[in-house]
Amino acid sequence: MNASNVLGTPLQPCSLDPMTGFYRDGCCNTGAGDYGAHTVCAEVTADFLAFSKAQGNDLSTPVPAYQFPGLKPGDRWCLCASRWKEALDAGMAPKVVLESTHASTLEYASLSELNGYAVEP
Numbered sequence: 245m246n247a248s249n250v251l252g253t254p255l256q257p258c259s260l261d262p263m264t265g266f267y268r269d270g271c272c273n274t275g276a277g278d279y280g281a282h283t284v285c286a287e288v289t290a291d292f293l294a295f296s297k298a299q300g301n302d303l304s305t306p307v308p309a310y311q312f313p314g315l316k317p318g319d320r321w322c323l324c325a326s327r328w329k330e331a332l333d334a335g336m337a338p339k340v341v342l343e344s345t346h347a348s349t350l351e352y353a354s355l356s357e358l359n360g361y362a363v364e365p
Contacts, residue, residue: 250345255346258341262319262321264321288323323338328340344365
């Protein structure tokens with residue numbers, strides 16, 4: 245896939261350990277089957293993981309059947325863009341790797357909002 249990031253440059257890998265992405269290719273690529281838009285490369289925090297769990301999406305508990313290792317603070321993971329925006333609105337948004345965040349994220353959050361949470365790749 246020749247996807248672009250929110251900066252307009254080629255999309256960079258988000259994480260290979262744990263292996264992330266809707267396609268489990270390490271990148272926050274998206275496509276027709278990705279109804280959740282897993283496009284935000286986030287560096288998760290304990291506060292965000294607790295927030296997500298309280299919203300009904302437990303990202304801390306492993307689910308081997310879905311190749312999901314369970315996340316810990318500091319892990320990078322392709323989050324659903326709507327979940328990141330929800331966390332932003334609640335003051336709980338994790339940091340974002342702009343170079344690894346798919347351009348389609350801009351349908352959910354502005355570049356200015358994302359820039360406020362930018363972290364180095």
